[in-house]
Amino acid sequence: xxxxxxxxxxxxxxxxxNDIVLVDFWADWCRPCxxxxxxxxxxxxKHPDVFFAKVDTETEQQLSAEAGIxxxxxxxxxxxxxxxxxxxxxxSAPQLEQLVEAVKGLDMTEVHAQVAKAQAQxxxxxxxxx
Numbered sequence: 001x002x003x004x005x006x007x008x009x010x011x012x013x014x015x016x017x018n019d020i021v022l023v024d025f026w027a028d029w030c031r032p033c034x035x036x037x038x039x040x041x042x043x044x045x046k047h048p049d050v051f052f053a054k055v056d057t058e059t060e061q062q063l064s065a066e067a068g069i070x071x072x073x074x075x076x077x078x079x080x081x082x083x084x085x086x087x088x089x090x091x092s093a094p095q096l097e098q099l100v101e102a103v104k105g106l107d108m109t110e111v112h113a114q115v116a117k118a119q120a121q122x123x124x125x126x127x128x129x130x
Contacts, residue, residue: 003044003052008063011055015078018051020103025064025074027057033073036090043096050100077103082111 003024006014015021024040026033044052057064057072067076070088077085077099084103091099 003041003054006053006055008060008066011053011063014051014053015081019080020049020100021051021053021078022100022103023053023055023076023078025055025057025067025069025072025076027072029058030072032090036073039091039093039096042093043100046097047100050104075099079103079106080108080112082108082115084111 006023011023022040024033024036026037028034040052040054044050055063055067057069067074072088073090074086074088075091075096076083084106085099
């Protein structure tokens with residue numbers, strides 16, 4: 001699957017509508033972003049079961065701010081609507097390939113249990129402060 005440019009309006013539906021989504025936050029003026037782009041495109045072709053999205057931080061400034069992007073390129077990986085990886089910096093094709101395989105290999109039952117536990121702890125902390 002080739003990479004797909006998405007907007008802020010498409011972001012949520014993209015995450016909800018696909019099992020695994022990688023998102024590359026980039027800008028046209030960013031040299032490391034331009035160096036990373038061919039690796040991202042090449043790995044996307046090897047994994048048709050993964051949605052490879054690209055977000056231009058210049059045109060999608062609100063989405064970039066909401067996602068907490070402070071450095072580009074930043075790569076995020078979502079699996080079953082859960083953010084499982086977020087890291088600034090370019091990756092080599094082998095590093096990106098390793099990340100894709102790691103995301104595919106996650107035990108999502110365990111990940112969802114950890115997310116539920118963290119949410120419960122956060123809610124308990126909020127009610128103690130109230």
